[in-house]
Structure formats: structure tokens, C-alpha cells
Amino acid sequence: MNLLSGPDGLKLQRKSKTRRDFLRLCAIGCGLPLLAGTAAQAQNQQVEWVDNFDIATDNITEVKSSAPTLSPETADYIAAAMNRYQLIVQQGGWGTVSQGGKALRIGMKDPRVVELRHRLIMSGDLEQQAGLSDTFDSYVDAALRRFQLRHGLIPDGVMGEGTVAALNIPAHVRLRQLETNMIRLRSMSGFKGDRYVMVNIPAAEIEAVENGYVRSRHTAVVGKIDRQTPILNSKIYELNFNPYWTVPKSIIRKDLIPKMKEDPEYLAKNNIRIFDWSNNELNWQQIDWNTDEATQYRFTQDPGAENSLGSVRINFHNKHQVYLHDTPSKTLFGEANRFHSSGCVRVQNVRELVTWLLQSTTPDWNRSRVDGVIRTGDREDVKLKRSIPLYLTYVTAWANADGVVHFRDDIYNRDDLYGTGEQARL
Template sequence: MKLLSGSFDNVTGLAGRGSHVLKGLWAIGLAVPLLAGPAASAQTALQSLQQNRQKVEWADNFDIATENITEVNSSAPTLSPETANYIAVAIDRYQRIVQAGGWGTVTGGGKALRIGAKDPRVVELRRRLIASGDLEQQAGLSNTFDSYVDSALRRFQLRHGLIPDGVMGESTVRALNVSAQVRLSQLETNLIRMRSMSGFLGDRYVMVNIPAAEIEAVENGRVRSRHTAVVGKIDRQTPILNSKIYELNFNPYWTVPVSIIRKDLIPKMKEDPEYLARNNIRIFDWHGNELSWQQIDWNTDEATQYRFTQDPGAENSLGQVRINFHNKHQVYMHDTPSKTLFGEDKRFHSSGCVRVQNVRELVTWLLQSTTPDWDRGRVDSVIRTGEREDVKLKSSIPVYFTYITAWANADGVIHFREDIYDRDDLYAAETQARL
């Protein structure tokens, strides 16, 4: 049952039935929904497996279809007051892993491995997944990439923000080969970050986790929706900030920032003089007079002296809606016509602003929570008109841009993300791991 889109974990095929199944679930830290207590959790876990109508034995090789993987996600926010406690528990677990010698590496290069493969590297993969609790030790050390390895690898990929394709490719090998010491260091660093955010954040708020490229809309301590995001490139970083959302712009015009004129627009115009016309971008001086592209010397920075405005429409870089909040960095959240970027592992493509997948769902929630006469139908209707409309929220909603690269939830599921802006000081942790 997929509860929410975003970071989640798997219930994979497990051996046996009854208490043995539950023992396996808790032994590897699999997510089990929290109900009335251990008995209720046990019943839920058993029901989940029974619904698959599979009799699973660890000796089998290919008996679980990948579509039977059950995805589970906590509805508690990442910035939940309890998250720091969950991270502390994870730290204790990873300290024991480090003290035991950590985990081995997986040999990279060569052909990517997937279900059905037989390769000596599968033994390395099994050892690595067992060490981190993604694969039951009972699965053994066969060189066959069977359905248990497939499910365990997908679980690992989901915990690390990778596309859960069950393929041991280059990006997955890199994540597998990050040492236990480095992961422990990440947990310790993020425990400090989480404690700094432990105060009351508001009955309703929006949280952007930059390394995870993910957005949470939170209401009364529960996640109402999660949204995949695209955030800033390494050289154009999305800033950490706290602010309040106060306005939405439907079918917005886009005024191109000077930095983008210099870094992107001028080089593109040198290559393709039709770029502006094809993207419905017009040039104005600061008196409101429109210019043609031929009036500008594109071999200099002259273009930065003018205002470039993109008309509303399908190609508008802001998409169909912009979400405004006050900040000194001149960033905002917005829709985008480049929807395919949301399907990538690494979603660091913007110039600092945050692009939002399923933005209509988010803006409907923003409006309904402060301006009740708005619903999804009205949002869709306004967008269909193609005409600019600005809507101020009757009550502003807090928004937090955070930098969290490691966290855990109530079910013991531990998540890691790449330290894309190099804020975790992982170089020191990696050096320590080699000593």
C-alpha cells in the first residue's frame, strides 16, 4: 500500500509464516505501520504478506514478482519532534556496525547486475545488504541475483533516494560503497540539525528538504502530501531559509534574473538567434519600450541592461503557478514545463528556485487552508484561462528550506541522501574511516 509519494521503504518477501515472519521484519528494520501495539503491528505485517498470496521460502530463487513489493512510508513529518529520538536510536545501531568493522564494498565497473544474473559480485552485494539490514541473513551468500536480492536492493535504493529499479548500476554502487563510518557521521551531524528545528513550526507548514529534493505539506503534525522537487545546482545553490508563503501567481510572467541572462540566455542567443522568439521571451528597456534581439550586441554583457520577460504559456519556465514568500535570495517555488526532471535520481538542475511536482495539489492545499472558497476545480479553471491572476493568502503559511541528509522514522527505517552541497564535512569522516 503506497501511502504517500516520496521517501519510503519496502516490505519484501520473507521466509516462513507467523512469528517467524514478524521476527524477520523487525530484525531487518522493515517498516510496519504503527497501530494499537505489537499485536496490531504483527497482524498488519501478516496481512500484508498474506495479501500477496505467496508461499515464500528462502530457498526459492525467482518466485516474487517485483510488482508485489509493498511500499510503506511514515505519515509523520521529517521535522517531527520525535525524529531526533529516532536518529539517536539509528546512531546507536550504526555505532555497533562500525565497531564490528563496518561493511565491505561492492566491486563496481563491468555490466550492471539485475535479477537473474549469476556473478561473484552478487555475493559481495548480499554481504553488504545483510550488513545494513536490507536483506535477511537467512538469504545466504549465493552468487545468484534472485528476487530476495532484487527486493532488498530496491529497499536500499528507496532509503537512499535512488530510482528503485533493482539494478546494481553505477550510482547504486557508489551509494553502497559509502562506509558505515561516513553514514554514522551523517547521522550525528543531522541529529544536531534536527534538534535545532525542534520548536513549534506551525499547525500548517511546508518543508523543503534540499538534499532529498522533496517537499512536505504538513498539517496538524501529519504529512498531507509529499512532492518530488528540483532544486539548485551545486554552483547555484538553493538557500536554507525560513519564511512565510503569502501569494500565488497563476499563469505568471517570468522576468529573467540578470544572473540567468548572463550565464544562460546570452550563450544560447549566440548559438541560436531564434531562441527568444521560440520561447516567447520579449525584451524591454526600463521605460517599457520593446526591443528586437537585433538591437543588442550579444558578444558583450549589454543584454543584462534590459528586462527579459517570458509570456504565460506552456513554455513558461515557471509553468502554470508560482508560490511567493519573502526572502533576500529572490527565490520562490514554482511549476515547470520540464516534468521529466522529476523522474531523475539527482534533481539538482535549477538556479536556486524550487520546482514542484503535482503543484496543483500543493497550491489547492495552500488555498483551502487559508482561503476556503478555493478548491481544486477553481484552481484548474483559473489555469485553463491562461490569464494572469494573483491570489494573496488570507493567512500566510510558514515555509522552511532545510538541509537534511540523514534521518530515521518510528519504524526504524533510516534514510540517507547525498551531501550535494558538501555541508556534512564527510571528507573528515572518510579520512577517519580509512585510519
């Protein structure tokens, strides 16, 4: 499909779909932001993009750099992004999109689409030539999906409440977020090891890094606001296949006791058994569930499909009793806000990560052997012949070499972007 001529007689041809062009389109601020006067000129010229809404957007994927988030160059990329954002702030920001009303999506006409176009042009997600019409065409759809991906939102191309909230974060707040994270990343820019694993808590994402390149990325589920995943540096030293799960005391108190009050069959349904510290098994009727007596015993969940650790647990040294692990609750990986755990980190496609950990330190393991051990359901512990560095980090803004800038919610309020000390809802 070609873009037909507008009233000014200019014939716009569709851009090529090479990777280079796609990166250029996605890069925030790849050129100077649209000035207010330029935006007005574009509107006055009534540049039209005749659109039959037939451009496929299902294959839009997040632009990812092969360089790790903790790359020594990342802070420099952030500094470059800061220069662009300072210019946007000096121009008065990028405006807002009106809240309320129905969600907008491709094919609709609405006055708020004009606001959306302006906002996306200012941040570099939509090309200036798209103009400021009130039609939600496929170019707006693709630009909005890119914006959503850069902000950790579900890239559905729908301008709903959550997307509008992200669009309306002021440019000066995003600039401050970049400044905070540049300092944070400069402090972490030393040599991390030839191979290491990085968990970015606000992004709920894991990177397996080898020789300066990201070998694989994994969606994660991390700690709730009131049960935060700790920020620390450690080393992965052991894998437990088909593990037992010993319920931490905090979860016994906060979760297990309330569930037993609601349903006395909860333990049996979830294959959880009770032991005293002499390894004698108890019945649930022997415990007073109206008190904290249960915290005096050991609760162990047997291996199996319902085990909270799934098929494998990844151990690293720490004082918080947390670890990386599989999970039977796979649907949580499809959510935008993946802050559901009690501090541990759940790993999507955990077998890929486990295979990489083993192959890089214990060469007699491969994916086939990993799958086979899990398939048997038998317990097996494997100590790595060489431990792998692990970094649990907190990065809410970063940029890559292509100029793409990512933001994530300051879920634990460690950026304190508004200077209030209260939870920032970004």
C-alpha cells in the same frame, strides 16, 4: 510460492505481506547486525532459497512515515539509529561490493552477489536467512530496491555503478552523517506551526504538514551546485496563476546570452520579450550579444505551455529572488539527481500543493477552481488570507519511527563528511 527445504531440512515459509511485516523487513538494523562469524555460519550451512523469480516487486514502495522530517521526535529516531550504526562500526563495518564488471540484476549468478548479500544483511535490508549464495534472486532484488529507496536512488533493482558507489560508503561515514544531522535537527525541533511547507534540499522533496502529520509529499527539483537553493525560513503569501516570468539577471548572463549567440531565434521560440525600464519593447537586434549589455534590460516570458514557471508560481518572502513553481520540464522529476534549477524549487503535482495552500487559508478555493483558472490561461494573483510558514532545509540523513534510516548525497558539501572541505561525492 513456498520456500522449499534447504539441505539442512529446514522448511522456510514465505513471510506474510502485511504492512507490519513489510515495515519490519525494510527497517534498517531492526535487529542486531549480522556478525562476521554468523555470516560464515550461514554460508557453511548453505541455506538455499529456492526461487523461481516470480515474486512481484513492481509494487515495492518507499516506506514513509506520516510524521514530518522536522518532527520533534526525528532527532531521537536518529539517535537510536546511531546506536545501531556504532555497533556496525565496532564490528568492522559492512564491507564493500567489488566495482567494475557488468551490472547485476535478478536472475543472474555472479560472485559479487555474495558480497551484495552480505552488505544488505549488515544494513538490515536483507534478512539473514537469505544466506550468501551467488544467485541474484527475488529476495536480493527486493532488498536492493529498499536500499535504493532509502538512499534516494531509482529503485530499479539493478546493481549498477551508482548503486555500488552508495553501497560502498563506509559505515563510519554514515555514522558521522547521522551525528551531523541529529545536531541539525535538534536545532530545528521547535514548533513550526499547525500548517507548514518543508523543502528538504538534498532529498529534493517537499512535505506539506498539517497538525503534525504529512498531508502530502512532492518530488522537487532544486538548485545546481553552483546555483544553490538557499537555506531559510519564510512564509508563503501569494500565488500567481499563469504567470509571466521575468528572467533574473544571473540567468541572463549565464544562460540567455550564450543561447542567443548560438541561436538568435531563441527568444522568439520561447516567447521571451525584451523591455527597457521605461517599458518600451526592443528587438533582439538592438542588443550587442557579445557583451553584457543584455543584463541592462528586462526579459519577460509570456504565460503559456513553454513558460519556465509552468502554470503557477508560489511566492514567499526572501532576498534571493527564488520561489516555488510548476515547470514544463516534467521529466526531470523522474531523475535520481534532481539538482537542475538556478535556485528556485520546482514542484511535482503542484496543483495538489496549491489546492492545500488555498483550502487551508482561503476556503472558497478548491481543486476544481484551481484547475479551471489554469485552464483559462488568464493571469490571476491570489494572496493567501493567512501566510503559511516555509522552511528550506538541508537534511542528508534522518530516521522514522519504524527504524527506517534515509541518506542523501551531501550535494552542497555542508556536512563535510571527510573533513576535506571539498565536494563529498556521497
